[in-house]
Amino acid sequence: MIGSIDRKKLFADLEYEPHPGQLEVHMSNAPRRVLACGVRWGKSLCAAMEALSAALEPCDRSVGWVVAPTYDLAQKVYREVTFIAARHLRHRIKTVRESERMIVLRNMSGGLSEIRAKSADNPTSLLGEGLSYVIVDEAARLKPTIWQGHLSQRLIDKKGWALLISTPRGKGWFYDIWRRGQDGRDADYESWNYPSQSNPHLDAELIEAERSRLPDMVFRQEFLGDWVEGAGAVFRYVRDRATGSLQEPKPGQVYYAGVDLAKVEDYTVLVILNQDREVVFVDRFHRLDWDLQITRIKAACDRYNEASLFVDSTGVGEPVYEAMLGAGLCAQPYPFTARSKSALINNLSLLLEKDMLVLPRADIWPEGIDELEAFEYSVSEQGNVKTSAPGGTHDDCVAALGLACWHLPPTSGTVGIYCL
Numbered sequence: 001m002i003g004s005i006d007r008k009k010l011f012a013d014l015e016y017e018p019h020p021g022q023l024e025v026h027m028s029n030a031p032r033r034v035l036a037c038g039v040r041w042g043k044s045l046c047a048a049m050e051a052l053s054a055a056l057e058p059c060d061r062s063v064g065w066v067v068a069p070t071y072d073l074a075q076k077v078y079r080e081v082t083f084i085a086a087r088h089l090r091h092r093i094k095t096v097r098e099s100e101r102m103i104v105l106r107n108m109s110g111g112l113s114e115i116r117a118k119s120a121d122n123p124t125s126l127l128g129e130g131l132s133y134v135i136v137d138e139a140a141r142l143k144p145t146i147w148q149g150h151l152s153q154r155l156i157d158k159k160g161w162a163l164l165i166s167t168p169r170g171k172g173w174f175y176d177i178w179r180r181g182q183d184g185r186d187a188d189y190e191s192w193n194y195p196s197q198s199n200p201h202l203d204a205e206l207i208e209a210e211r212s213r214l215p216d217m218v219f220r221q222e223f224l225g226d227w228v229e230g231a232g233a234v235f236r237y238v239r240d241r242a243t244g245s246l247q248e249p250k251p252g253q254v255y256y257a258g259v260d261l262a263k264v265e266d267y268t269v270l271v272i273l274n275q276d277r278e279v280v281f282v283d284r285f286h287r288l289d290w291d292l293q294i295t296r297i298k299a300a301c302d303r304y305n306e307a308s309l310f311v312d313s314t315g316v317g318e319p320v321y322e323a324m325l326g327a328g329l330c331a332q333p334y335p336f337t338a339r340s341k342s343a344l345i346n347n348l349s350l351l352l353e354k355d356m357l358v359l360p361r362a363d364i365w366p367e368g369i370d371e372l373e374a375f376e377y378s379v380s381e382q383g384n385v386k387t388s389a390p391g392g393t394h395d396d397c398v399a400a401l402g403l404a405c406w407h408l409p410p411t412s413g414t415v416g417i418y419c420l
Helices: 007-013 020-026 043-056 071-088 144-155 173-180 204-211 216-222 290-303 317-326 338-353 366-374 396-405
Strands: 032-037 061-068 093-097 102-106 112-119 133-136 161-166 189-194 242-244 255-260 268-274 279-285 308-312 331-334 376-379 385-388
Touching (some): 007 043, 020 032, 020 189, 032 173, 043 061, 043 133, 043 161, 061 144, 071 102, 071 112, 161 173, 173 189, 255 396, 279 396, 308 317, 317 331
Parallel strands (some): 255 308
Antiparallel strands (some): 102 112
């Protein structure tokens, strides 16, 4: 956002030559700017230069945040800020506290300007003081309540500005605020949408080569910057399949179970299906000793007619699996590798696609439905395609459901049993 500083001179001093799209963002005076572009367009560098320009504006004190869904993602812009400051503005650095992800600079009038990296995975950490500005990275991955209830309010006291940057991800809240900046709909908003190819520093031929490697919708979203509904979603029709209820065990029914194990950070999740491909039981817990977890899992499987169980036997899962056998569980190991997990996810995706699985309603199993809907295709910085939960979220319910479904008899179009 244009201030009193001569930006052309500042950018020259910082050895930064913005390309035409970046320059449009820098020259805008809109209090709310929304930038939706393909990968490698230069969003992070553009945002870092905005933060530094704001931090050098003459004032007694300013506070700006760089916010993203996780600290790792917030670090992208913050690292650019600290790298450029260390290289070109060392004489203005007052304090750097890596443990707090904070840098304090002396601005042009001698006042102090603070820039912090913040994570949105703990919303209570976003409460507090008023802000001079906020930069939101990977904004499309944020829950709308983070922007509406925790960030936009921080800008009121100081009449602060915001820059929200992201690759498009469907037509959610980020798309809605991007539209506010189009065609003069809201005078406070200005927005841009560019493909990766509009960055003149990228090799267009290499980008085109990615087209054949990616699903069309994923390429359009990630590289063309298109607003494609459901492009990154691995599982479709989740809500359509979420029409069932949990059920008590029935005599003579055959049941299949899957468990994804965790002890501290993530959750242990147990999912049980009946022979009609209906999810009839779910359990989700954490911070329990392994003995208690095994006892809890065995009690549930025993209730459901001694359900057979696939268990994630990766890492800590291997000795736990052996303990499960010792406890009398009918358990089979399923070590997670890139290949085996891909097979598990593909099988589950096809079952949902072909309407061959009934999930509990969202009000009964909100964690599971949310995880399934959030599970996504993404393109890494190295250009590799992967499927995973978004940063800062869990995939334990997805893994446990996939393991439970791995018992099901092979059907036309499904992957079938993976040979370990």
